[in-house]
Amino acid sequence: MPHAQLDPQARQDLALAVVEAKIRKDLTWQELADATGLSVAFVTAALLGQHALPADAARAVAERLDLDEAAERLLRTIPLRGSIPDGIPSDPTLYRFHEMLQVYGTTLKALIHEKFGDGIISAVNFRLDIRKVDDPEGGSRAVITLDGKYLPATPF
Numbered sequence: 001m002p003h004a005q006l007d008p009q010a011r012q013d014l015a016l017a018v019v020e021a022k023i024r025k026d027l028t029w030q031e032l033a034d035a036t037g038l039s040v041a042f043v044t045a046a047l048l049g050q051h052a053l054p055a056d057a058a059r060a061v062a063e064r065l066d067l068d069e070a071a072e073r074l075l076r077t078i079p080l081r082g083s084i085p086d087g088i089p090s091d092p093t094l095y096r097f098h099e100m101l102q103v104y105g106t107t108l109k110a111l112i113h114e115k116f117g118d119g120i121i122s123a124v125n126f127r128l129d130i131r132k133v134d135d136p137e138g139g140s141r142a143v144i145t146l147d148g149k150y151l152p153a154t155p156f
Contacts, residue, residue: 002052005077011049014074018047021065035060041128052078118153125149 005011022032033043036057046053047061053075062072089095101108112121127147135141 003077005074005079008049008080008082010074011077011079014071015047015049017067017071018061018065021067022047025065027064032061032064035064039127039129041130045128046075048083049079050081050083052076112150116150116152119151120153121146121148122151123148125151 022029029044029047030040032047033040036043036053038053038057042051043053043057043061045051046057053061055076058072058075061067061075062069067075084094089098113119125148127145129143129145129147131143131145133141133143
């Protein structure tokens with residue numbers, strides 16, 4: 001039976017323990033995801049407190065990280081989502097995403113509505129992919145794909 005976790009601190013504490021164990025065991029997020037059969041983006045988000053893991057995935061991760069039964073159980077709970085407290089993030093990487101939405105948010109909204117009509121892009125029926133590609137001008141580029149189901153607004 002699914003259970004909801006209403007204490008964001010519990011999941012934050014677990015996320016800290018997960019990261020500490022991941023570092024101690026010298027594992028990558030991909031290696032942890034591989035143990036579950038789920039995507040690296042979903043598993044990473046779950047381990048950082050943003051999703052519930054299915055029981056078998058929680059068990060696989062807990063075993064890989066030597067987490068106890070209470071931690072495994074907490075990984076299965078539905079969290080209180082949201083990982084950026086206090087509005088504007090101060091971490092440079094997170095801030096750049098905030099900046100991108102500040103600059104391109106209204107553009108994204110306008111183009112989505114023009115192509116699809118009135119509605120939203122789901123963050124529940126959603127996929128995320130991050131790839132590193134070579135930049136023809138030198139260095140690397142990050143290709144981030146946000147793939148969410150379009151949900152039309154419906155009059156009632």
